[in-house]
Amino acid sequence: MLSPTGERLLRQLADGRFHSGERLATALGLSRSAIWKQIHKLQTLGLDIQAVSGRGYRLAQPLERLDEEAILTALDPELPRPRIEIHTCLPSTNTYLLHQMAEDGGASVCLAETQTAGKGRLGRRWVSPFGCNIYLSLSWRFADASLSAGLSLAVGVAIVRALSGMGFPQLALKWPNDVLWQGRKLAGVLIEAVSEYQGGCKVVVGVGLNLWLPAKAAQAIDQPWVDAYTILGRIPPRNLTVARLLNHLLPLLIHYERGGLEPWLGEWRRWNCVLGRPVRVVQGKEQFDATAVDVTREGLLRLIDLQGRERLLAAGDVKLRLQGDGHGTADRQR
Known part of the structure; x- marks a missing residue:
């Protein structure tokens, strides 16, 4: 977890510039030794903090924290406003929403700066360094529980639509839930559903999107991966990217009950890299x-x-x- 002192230190470092240990110590009212210990704690969260003798400390990349107001401002005004929760740290955004889904319908969105037990298919771990990427879960209710079976394919199409509109080239979909770039994984989808006694189901759509993966965090990934920085040469604004994703995911969930997967299949086939292989x-x-x-x-x-x-x-x-x-x-x- 991020302590109040760690939070204050991170705000000082967020601009990506060098800050001397002496100035940081003065700003936070700590000793230089205490600053070093706090830097180490931040590094354990996956933050890439560089230490250079004579210059001080800096983040390898400037840090844009997730912000509800910024996300809502960039959201399509024609869409109903979802409930948005932003957490500094969670075990898993999917698990959180599975237990927190509101009873009054509508969409709930959960975002975290980092996950300690990020979830993937087959019980595998999603690497989640602090403040680098997007860890997003979106909850919805369906009256027909069977609809969740093919939902990950439609979600993949929605993600590709959003990212293509932001300038991402050469994207492809791998059945059932991967977004690839030149054969390397950029994003993944995890659908979890809980049946209700009335016959419907609670569905949580989890999306993990790599914007920038620090080298140390990337060592824990055992398959070909890619991030937005590699593809675009820059890191897209995180809050804007979240809004763009929601601009496509929310209409999908709103209309999916009526049409199911079939209206999405033609586009999925065009984006896929599996069929015929x-x-x-x-x-x-x-x-x-x-x-x-x-x-x-x-x-x-x-x-x-x-x-x-x-x-x-x-x-x-x-x-x-x-x-x-x-x-x-x-x-x-x-």
Whole structure:
């Protein structure tokens, strides 16, 4: 967690410029030794703080903190205003919303500067250094619980629409929930649903988007990854990026109950990098090679295996590896 002293120190460093230990100590009313200890604590949150003799300390990149007012200002005025909560640190934004979903309907948004147990598919960890990226969860209720099955594909399309509008080139979608750039993972989606006794369900849409990954944090990622800084040569404003994502995700959820996945499938097929490709499927102890053929209206992946048999895959506990392109990735960080 970020202590009050750590918060004050981070505000001093947020501009990305060098600040001497002596000046920081004077500003915060601490000793230089105490400043060093606070710097170390900030580094444990994933912050890339550089220390240069004779110059002091600085963040490797300026820090833009998440801000509700800035997000709402950039949100499409035609959209209903969601409830937005911003946390300094959470175990997981998805887990938080699963337990905090309001009873009066509408959308709730949870954002965190860092996650200590960021969640991905198959129980894997999403690397979440402080203040660098976007860790966003959005809750909604559906009367028809079956709609959540193919939702991750539509969410992927919404994310690509938002990022393409911000100048991101050459994006692709990998079934069931990855946004790729040149075979490297830029963003991931995690859908979690809880059935209700009336027959509906609570759904939480989790989105992790890499804007800038410090080298030390990136060491924990065991698959090809990419961030916005690598693609664009700059870090997009975080609050604006959140608003752009919500400008596409909120209309999706509002209209999804009526149309389901089918209206999104044509666009998903255009963005996908899976169909027509050889793939390797790992499902529990079973592993087989096949060719990806299509996706169904329910979001299932249709395959033809090496024996010519048709198989249908639900996302579930399945890993999908693209074969033969040099960019094959196991579904690790999600």
